[in-house]
Amino acid sequence: MFIDTHCHLNHERLRDDLQGCLERALAADVRKMIVVGYDGPSSEEALRLSLAHPGILYAAIGIHPHDATTWNDAIAARFRELARMDAVVAIGEIGLDFYRDLSPREQQYRAFEEQLRLAKELDLPVIIHCREAYEETLSVLAAHPLPGVMHCWGGTPEQAQRAASLGLALGFGGTLTFPSAQNVRDSAMCIAPEHLLLETDAPYLAPAPYRGRRNEPAFTRIVAEKLAGLRCLDLDQVASITTQNAYRLFPKLALPP
Numbered sequence: 001m002f003i004d005t006h007c008h009l010n011h012e013r014l015r016d017d018l019q020g021c022l023e024r025a026l027a028a029d030v031r032k033m034i035v036v037g038y039d040g041p042s043s044e045e046a047l048r049l050s051l052a053h054p055g056i057l058y059a060a061i062g063i064h065p066h067d068a069t070t071w072n073d074a075i076a077a078r079f080r081e082l083a084r085m086d087a088v089v090a091i092g093e094i095g096l097d098f099y100r101d102l103s104p105r106e107q108q109y110r111a112f113e114e115q116l117r118l119a120k121e122l123d124l125p126v127i128i129h130c131r132e133a134y135e136e137t138l139s140v141l142a143a144h145p146l147p148g149v150m151h152c153w154g155g156t157p158e159q160a161q162r163a164a165s166l167g168l169a170l171g172f173g174g175t176l177t178f179p180s181a182q183n184v185r186d187s188a189m190c191i192a193p194e195h196l197l198l199e200t201d202a203p204y205l206a207p208a209p210y211r212g213r214r215n216e217p218a219f220t221r222i223v224a225e226k227l228a229g230l231r232c233l234d235l236d237q238v239a240s241i242t243t244q245n246a247y248r249l250f251p252k253l254a255l256p257p
């Protein structure tokens with residue numbers, strides 16, 4: 001089986017086709033999915049979906065760097081409450097995005113670091129979003145050692161090894177199939193297998209040959225096939241390695257529903 005460790009079934013582009021997405025995912029042997037929040041409402045929606053589909057959908061709750069200005073004490077208090085539920089497996093997505101810079105960087109740092117402290121307090125792993133801020137993100141994480149994944153990895157192989165040496169997992173998705181993304185393939189080939197995770201980031205970043213179209217969790221399998229080719233592994237081996245890694249990083253994924 002495969003686990004999509006990062007998708008947005010809480011996004012309006014997927015919400016209306018939830019049943020279809022779940023059927024196609026199960027047909028592709030993608031049996032569990034983490035629905036990742038990016039602001040208050042999408043985190044609540046991730047939890048609602050995971051409660052409606054126990055044992056299949058799980059939730060991560062967090063404030064994305066784009067929405068860093070919405071981070072405040074009231075949201076922190078609400079997250080503390082939600083985090084007690086078995087369905088909430090992680091804090092995320094949180095991090096730094098200096099590519100789009102939709103929130104002032106100072107606010108991005110504040111929301112990121114305070115949510116890292118919250119994750120530590122709640123004993124939950126973190127799902128990290130990072131774009132054009134790899135050095136900055138790795139220094140923050142070196143100062144806040146926590147179990148976590150750098151989702152949609154886009155750094156260099158050297159940065160990948162540094163992330164792995166901090167104990168972090170790296171999430172690989174559709175970009176693994178993009179011709180220009182040699183750094184992503186090189187990263188996926190150079191790190192130890194215990195750091196590999198699969199994801200889609202659906203509805204974004206569909207893998208080839210669906211690039212540019214709406215992504216969905218079933219395509220986790222295409223990413224797994226690409227990873228198997230790169231690492232000279234059978235698809236079954238990729239399934240078992242990445243599933244074990246996901247269970248180790250997100251222990252609540254393994255709880256009985």
Ligand SMILES: [Zn+2]
Nearest residue numbers: 093129151152
């Ligand atoms: Zn992201």
Ligand SMILES: [Zn+2]
Nearest residue numbers: 006036093201
């Ligand atoms: Zn995402």
